[in-house]
Amino acid sequence: xxxxxxxxxxxxxxxxxxxxxxxxxxxxxxxxxxxxxxxxxxxxxxxxxxxxxxxxxxxxxxxxxxxxxxxxxxxxxxxxxxxxxxxxxxxxxxxxxxxxxxxxxxxx
Amino acid sequence: xxxxxxxxxxxxxxxxxxxxxxxxxxxxxxxxxxxxxxxxxxxxxxxxxxxxxxxxxxxxxxxxxxxxxxxxxxxxxxxxxxxxxxxxxxxxxxxxxxxxxxxxxxxxxxxxxxxxxxxxxxxxxxxxxxxxxxxxxxxxxxxxxxxxxxxxxxxxx
Numbered sequence: 001x002x003x004x005x006x007x008x009x010x011x012x013x014x015x016x017x018x019x020x021x022x023x024x025x026x027x028x029x030x031x032x033x034x035x036x037x038x039x040x041x042x043x044x045x046x047x048x049x050x051x052x053x054x055x056x057x058x059x060x061x062x063x064x065x066x067x068x069x070x071x072x073x074x075x076x077x078x079x080x081x082x083x084x085x086x087x088x089x090x091x092x093x094x095x096x097x098x099x100x101x102x103x104x105x106x107x108x
Numbered sequence: 109x110x111x112x113x114x115x116x117x118x119x120x121x122x123x124x125x126x127x128x129x130x131x132x133x134x135x136x137x138x139x140x141x142x143x144x145x146x147x148x149x150x151x152x153x154x155x156x157x158x159x160x161x162x163x164x165x166x167x168x169x170x171x172x173x174x175x176x177x178x179x180x181x182x183x184x185x186x187x188x189x190x191x192x193x194x195x196x197x198x199x200x201x202x203x204x205x206x207x208x209x210x211x212x213x214x215x216x217x218x219x220x221x222x223x224x225x226x227x228x229x230x231x232x233x234x235x236x237x238x239x240x241x242x243x244x245x246x247x248x249x250x251x252x253x254x255x256x257x258x259x260x261x262x263x264x265x
Contacts (some may be wrong), residue, residue: 077167089242092153097127099149103139106137
């Protein structure tokens with residue numbers, strides 16, 4: 001709680017933007033080149049490249065050079081981390097509330 | 109009765125926890141604020157809970173002890189407002205290397221027309237780092253990891 005985890009902060013921060021979430025959603029099923037991704041959005045190539053850089057810094061995507069092109073693919077480990085933390089917390093609260101449900105079945 | 113819905117918005121220092129209970133509000137409030145009952149439901153993964161202090165009134169203190177083998181932690185705070193509609197309290201955890209990471213919690217209970225109770229807890233942290241750290245602490249507690257949640261996260265993206 002005290003140690004500032006910049007990695008995790010970057011992870012959540014990078015998921016905050018709808019364009020970046022949209023890019024990630026596309027990458028779940030396929031790899032695309034930077035050019036292909038940029039062509040799908042009504043913004044400049046540079047603006048899309050900026051979003052990709054944020055995602056890359058947060059280790060959510062991986063960019064690999066293939067010939068003249070850069071191919072972008074998702075880094076599933078990073079997403080696993082984000083969901084992992086939330087899932088743990090959910091499990092804790094669900095355990096508590098399930099126990100509370102049992103108490104509520106009795107006459108208090 | 110369903111699952112808790114936890115919402116954390118990236119970049120914000122709050123978290124919300126929502127859940128519906130199949131009981132009227134007064135009953136839910138009683139279960140949540142009765143010392144002996146808290147020990148039964150405010151559980152931790154493998155920990156036993158002992159309520160050492162519980163004074164649910166304005167300015168009253170609360171202190172819970174979690175024990176698992178040699179591990180001992182306290183959770184504690186002060187009540188600012190206590191009613192079946194709304195409980196406002198602070199929350200601190202003594203397992204940290206330093207003090208000062210206090211969370212403000214507001215719990216609202218609303219009875220629905222069919223006699224159920226909707227609970228909504230809003231947690232406000234001093235910083236995004238504190239909040240995200242709390243989620244990690246939960247992870248380190250070693251609860252069963254549900255990697256299926258990855259699918260859930262992906263579906264929501």
